Amino acid sequence: MASPIKVVVTGAAGQIAYSLLYQIASGSVFGPDQPVVLHLLDIAPMMGVLEGVVMELADCALPLLAGVLPTANPEEAFKDVAAPFLVGAMPRRKGMERKDLLSANVRIFKEQGQALDKVARKDVKVLVVGNPANTNALICSKYAPSIPKENFTAMTRLDQNRAQAQLAAKLGVPVQDVKNVIIWGNHSSTQFPDPSNALVKIGGVEKPVPAAINDDEFLKSTFVSTVQKRGAAVIAARKMSSALSAxxxxxxxxxxxxxxxxxxxxxxxxxxxxxxxxxxxxxFSFPVTTSNGKWKIVEGLTISDFARTMLDATGKELDEEKRDALEVCK
Ligand SMILES: NC(=O)c1ccc[n+]([C@@H]2O[C@H](COP(=O)([O-])OP(=O)(O)OC[C@H]3O[C@@H](n4cnc5c(N)ncnc54)[C@H](O)[C@@H]3O)[C@@H](O)[C@H]2O)c1
Ligand SMILES: O=C(O)C[C@H](O)C(=O)O
Structure with a gap:
């Protein structure tokens, strides 16, 4: 058995963490032979709730869980960690855009960037989930200059999973038979879910999704807006933002x-x-491949005029968010 790695989840008393902690501690993330020590960071008023989470983790009797450290101190939480899941931040409510959270949340990522810079391993792999995720990740990286910027990423995988599920449902195939749908840009309503390079396996043969669906209007409008607005649709139904799928x-x-x-x-x-x-x-969200702990942007894709317009719109929003975030952090 490998020696344990330290993994931190921030917002550990919140609703995403409640599903995420089990997945990490049961081996679904780092593999069935990799023990983990979980560091759980939340704010001081949530320490009582966090105590309950710690009890439940113990009660799961998970063989890979080698230790649990609940704390309200970012430097203690980030000490020597290999994998931070930065979830802790305010979620949006009905009627808000994710960027409306910027002024409330971006300071958290400045402070956590500074703490990571001070105490984390230099090969730490950071995933930012808290919204607005892309710009929070940028700010976190800027305040952690001793850690390579390639080590900071933002989550658009939920959008990818949503897009894949929509295409599979339209085609009437199992979700794993669809691959290579791309999410470009911001995790916001300007994101571009792009099916133009996606492939589907039908009867054991791989085909391009656009040809299999053969409905350009659906792919350019209904599909795109369903994925762009899926987070808002979940909030409208649940009165809370997505957590299980996140x-x-x-x-x-x-x-x-x-x-x-x-x-x-x-x-x-x-x-x-x-x-x-x-x-x-x-x-910016790109299609990437990953191996040996590194990601690489997929190169050489053709960008249509439609895609160009979509990429430019989401890029413009990210530039604006960056300007606003830097202003907040001054
Ligand atoms: N990128 C995505 O795809 C995606 C998907 C779903 C949700 N989100 C975002 O994830 C974030 C968390 O969502 P949730 O539903 O778990 O929210 P939640 O309100 O249930 O939990 C958030 C937790 O973070 C804690 N927290 C606040 N400030 C903190 C700080 N400085 N340090 C540590 N912890 C802190 C809170 O006390 C709370 O326990 C929100 O910003 C939400 O919008 C992103
Ligand atoms: O939409 C939100 O505010 C929550 C999350 O980012 C989501 O996509 O479900």
Missing amino acids: AKAASDHMRDWFLGSGDRWVSMGVVSDGSYGTPRDTV
């Missing part, structure tokens, strides 16, 4: 980053190098 997506993201994405593309918000004409120095 925790599953966070697990998928980190698992693929650590263990590899195989023959599938996955979407991750990463610091843009300007690929595909996107704004540098924003955290």
